[in-house]
Amino acid sequence: MARSVPETRDEILAAAAKRFAVTGFKGTSLQDIARDVGCSKAAVLYHFANKETLFTELMAPAIGMLLALDERLLGATGQAAQRDALEGIVGLSLRFRREIALLQGEFPELLQHPAFAHIQRCSDRLRDALAGGSTGAEARVGALMVLAGIAAACAQFPDLDDDELRAALLAVARRALGPLD
Structure with a gap:
């Protein structure tokens, strides 16, 4: 059949x-x-049409949620932006663990593909929100480490259920970023 x-x-x-x-x-x-x-x-x-089209379709739901998070963060500032960015990226990373694993090691090259050009801008805005609007080196470096670490942890710990991993990610990120309130 x-x-x-x-x-x-x-x-x-x-x-x-x-x-x-x-x-x-x-x-x-x-x-x-x-x-x-x-x-x-x-x-x-x-x-x-080609392998790139197939990959783009696989990534479309994750990208859509990333763009929605980016949109929600546009009006937020300071600690409110930091808190919303942290909770948003943890939720997104947990939901799309498989897609994050697909990107491991190939992310910089894939960002050059036209279908993913806007991802770097979203990532930069997310990093800035996690820094709480601070332009200081420590806040910006910490925000980038948290952002990258969340994605890496979601890809590296498939044995942890989402609730357990979410709690760990939020606790560690809050310690790294400092007070969010």
Whole structure:
């Protein structure tokens, strides 16, 4: 019996996510993904114009939530921005652990791709919000370390459930950033 188009599309996305996590974006070919799904490379290309399009679709929900967080932070300042940024990035990182793992090691290069150009600006604004609006070196460096550390911890500790990891991330980040109130 032939597979339906939606099932194959979902199977391609799932196989691509697994393959990207193991061999990275650059180390994965469309042929690898097709083989994992049990279809032809032409079938993969029927659903996705190229590997970049497939990757962009995998990342779309995470990027959408990042942009929504960025939008919420536009009017916030000081400690309110810091608190909202911290809670927002922890929630986003927990929800998209798999996608973060996909980006490990390839993030700087992927930011050069036009579909991800706005991510660096969002990341910079998030870092600034975590710094609580301070332009001091300690606040800015601390904010960057917290931002990077949250993403790394979500990717590195799949054995921790979301509630346990959320509590740990918030506690450690609050200590690193200082008082949020």
